[in-house]
Amino acid sequence: MRNALELDDVRKRYGPVTALDGVDLTVAEGETVALLGPNGAGKSTLLAVALGLLPATSGRATLLGRPPADALRAGRVGVLPQEAGLLDDVRVRELVATVAAMYDRPPPLAATLRAAGVEDLAQRLVGRLSGGQRQRVRFALALAGGPGMLVLDEPTAGLDVDGRRALWHEVKRRAGTTVFATHYLAEADAYADRVVLLARGRVVADGPVDAIKALVGGGEVRFDRADVPEGADLARLRALPGVRGVHVEGGVSGGGAVALRTVDSDATLRALFAAFDDVRGVRVEGVDLESAFVSLTAGTEQTEGPRR
Numbered sequence: 001m002r003n004a005l006e007l008d009d010v011r012k013r014y015g016p017v018t019a020l021d022g023v024d025l026t027v028a029e030g031e032t033v034a035l036l037g038p039n040g041a042g043k044s045t046l047l048a049v050a051l052g053l054l055p056a057t058s059g060r061a062t063l064l065g066r067p068p069a070d071a072l073r074a075g076r077v078g079v080l081p082q083e084a085g086l087l088d089d090v091r092v093r094e095l096v097a098t099v100a101a102m103y104d105r106p107p108p109l110a111a112t113l114r115a116a117g118v119e120d121l122a123q124r125l126v127g128r129l130s131g132g133q134r135q136r137v138r139f140a141l142a143l144a145g146g147p148g149m150l151v152l153d154e155p156t157a158g159l160d161v162d163g164r165r166a167l168w169h170e171v172k173r174r175a176g177t178t179v180f181a182t183h184y185l186a187e188a189d190a191y192a193d194r195v196v197l198l199a200r201g202r203v204v205a206d207g208p209v210d211a212i213k214a215l216v217g218g219g220e221v222r223f224d225r226a227d228v229p230e231g232a233d234l235a236r237l238r239a240l241p242g243v244r245g246v247h248v249e250g251g252v253s254g255g256g257a258v259a260l261r262t263v264d265s266d267a268t269l270r271a272l273f274a275a276f277d278d279v280r281g282v283r284v285e286g287v288d289l290e291s292a293f294v295s296l297t298a299g300t301e302q303t304e305g306p307r308r
């Protein structure tokens with residue numbers, strides 16, 4: 001299968017700030033890839049370089065087998081940039097029609113308006129729309145040329161529940177290549193085949209959602225006890241193999257609910273049963289994407305100033 005996107009040791013500096021610090025990334029055709037990372041990690045910069053909208057300081061970007069700007073000019077990629085300005089004094093229908101007319105074989109206008117959920121807004125002036133409605137219009141502009149690939153920077157920012165559902169429904173229906181940046185981990189979990197986790201301009205994890213969760217490993221062993229563990233009991237729980245943290249909540253009718261954060265739930269479970277004979281309601285839960293995200297990017301918020 002051909003690669004839709006290739007980034008080869010891409011670096012991008014804005015004066016003293018290193019926004020991308022040697023990024024290698026490959027996206028195969030047909031893949032849906034989510035780009036995650038804390039504020040300032042470099043997600044928007046990565047997408048802008050991948051699209052040829054920003055020059056890299058060094059390294060190489062290839063989009064659909066060509067220099068990115070060429071692929072973009074050929075109308076093969078639909079783009080939803082973050083905070084894109086829109087003309088205010090035109091009606092939604094005119095704006096989408098004008099953009100569609102720049103392409104060789106755009107889909108019927110009605111289909112684009114429907115797909116982006118802006119049919120009912122077609123006659124409205126863009127300048128009078130709400131934030132979420134404007135975001136839907138941006139999505140319509142990304143779809144206007146009938147592109148084979150979508151690059152979406154925080155596409156559901158400002159969208160209500162219906163708007164989000166409609167957008168992802170459309171992305172899935174198209175089954176083309178999609179690369180999107182998001183802060184909503186649930187969206188990455190639900191819609192991406194693969195997650196690329198950026199921190200400080202570097203790829204710190206790259207793989208299917210389950211593999212990213214597994215990188216952090218372990219999970220949580222939860223159980224109930226008749227008594228809330230305290231003192232020596234608590235120390236014994238902390239000393240169980242694999243345990244990295246103990247969280248205790250007062251349970252119903254005076255009992256206690258306990259959660260053990262562990263890197264080896266099998267070893268923790270065996271030792272727990274050996275050491276305590278009054279545990280009940282034991283359940284083991286895996287790490288969720290949020291915990292994995294926090295572990296893998298902890299303390300990495302990008303700040304101004306020279307890099308260490």
Ligand SMILES: Nc1ncnc2c1ncn2[C@@H]1O[C@H](COP(=O)(O)OP(=O)(O)OP(=O)(O)O)[C@@H](O)[C@H]1O
Pocket residue numbers: 014015017018019037038039040041042043044045046302303304
């Ligand atoms: N035009 C610019 N001039 C100077 N610094 C910039 C510019 N654009 C981005 N940066 C800096 O580059 C780094 C990466 O920014 P970028 O917008 O790519 O991050 P992001 O992951 O998209 O963040 P967010 O989640 O907040 O949108 C940040 O430290 C940011 O302050």
